[in-house]
Amino acid sequence: MGRKRSTEELPGRSPALERLQKFLARAGVASRRRGEELIRAGRVEVDGQVVTTLGVCIDPATAQVKVDGQPVHLPTKWRTVMLHKPAGYVTTMADPQGRRQVTDLLAGQSERLFPVGRLDYDATGLLLLTNDGELAHRLMHPRYKVAKTYRVTVGGRFEETARARLLAGVELDGRPAAAVQVQILQSTTDRSVIEMTIREGRYHQVKRMLGQVGFAVLKLKRIAYGPLRLGRLAPGAWRDLSPQELAALAQAVGLDRNR
Ligand code: URA
Numbered sequence: 001m002g003r004k005r006s007t008e009e010l011p012g013r014s015p016a017l018e019r020l021q022k023f024l025a026r027a028g029v030a031s032r033r034r035g036e037e038l039i040r041a042g043r044v045e046v047d048g049q050v051v052t053t054l055g056v057c058i059d060p061a062t063a064q065v066k067v068d069g070q071p072v073h074l075p076t077k078w079r080t081v082m083l084h085k086p087a088g089y090v091t092t093m094a095d096p097q098g099r100r101q102v103t104d105l106l107a108g109q110s111e112r113l114f115p116v117g118r119l120d121y122d123a124t125g126l127l128l129l130t131n132d133g134e135l136a137h138r139l140m141h142p143r144y145k146v147a148k149t150y151r152v153t154v155g156g157r158f159e160e161t162a163r164a165r166l167l168a169g170v171e172l173d174g175r176p177a178a179a180v181q182v183q184i185l186q187s188t189t190d191r192s193v194i195e196m197t198i199r200e201g202r203y204h205q206v207k208r209m210l211g212q213v214g215f216a217v218l219k220l221k222r223i224a225y226g227p228l229r230l231g232r233l234a235p236g237a238w239r240d241l242s243p244q245e246l247a248a249l250a251q252a253v254g255l256d257r258n259r
Pocket of ligand 1: 118119120123203204205206207208220
């Protein structure tokens with residue numbers, strides 16, 4: 001690995017320059033946030049120098065960027081797929097405990113596709129993976145309020161009072177979190193099944209919101225993401241999005257698909 005690039009050497013910003021983490025996301029290496037983690041971990045080199053600070057800007061046309069010693073190039077073709085995540089897989093790109101990763105299920109694809117956001121290890125359902133960093137960034141950003149719908153099995157009888165509380169909003173991390181839609185599909189003394197839609201993606205959000213109204217989550221499956229539905233895709237299976245689905249997704253986050 002090369003010498004460390006110090007902050008004094010950082011180039012300033014000009015229209016042609018781009019933040020390194022944004023470049024890594026556009027290149028399909030990781031989301032912007034995970035790209036920042038790679039940079040902090042000293043795994044990213046620019047023109048032979050290791051970069052460990054986040055302010056660095058590069059010229060994407062000329063910079064030689066490497067991650068873990070491997071050259072990084074902007075994709076010539078964007079690709080986004082839908083996976084039916086089974087339970088027992090992590091959505092992170094590396095797991096200290098060595099658990100299976102969702103990207104193992106897409107082995108053999110030539111593009112480096114990274115997961116759009118998280119689904120818990122024990123959660124199942126619709127997970128998007130893409131090499132389009134800008135699309136991923138917008139889908140995950142709270143500003144775009146992309147709806148995600150979960151089918152959730154909880155312990156005990158779920159009734160109207162709990163539904164109303166979720167819609168009114170509960171407190172998570174000192175600020176409100178509300179569901180935009182809650183449907184009760186089944187309710188018995190033993191267990192209940194609900195469908196719940198939220199427009200944010202905070203850590204363990206559905207489990208924590210249900211915990212706030214007194215319910216433990218037994219099963220959690222994401223069945224819709226923005227305009228997309230999981231449909232009949234089998235657990236562990238994946239498919240490319242159709243042109244219509246891609247157009248709907250881009251439209252949902254105000255992205256020009258022909259950019
Ligand atoms: N909410 C959760 O609690 N877990 C998930 O995986 C997704 C949403």
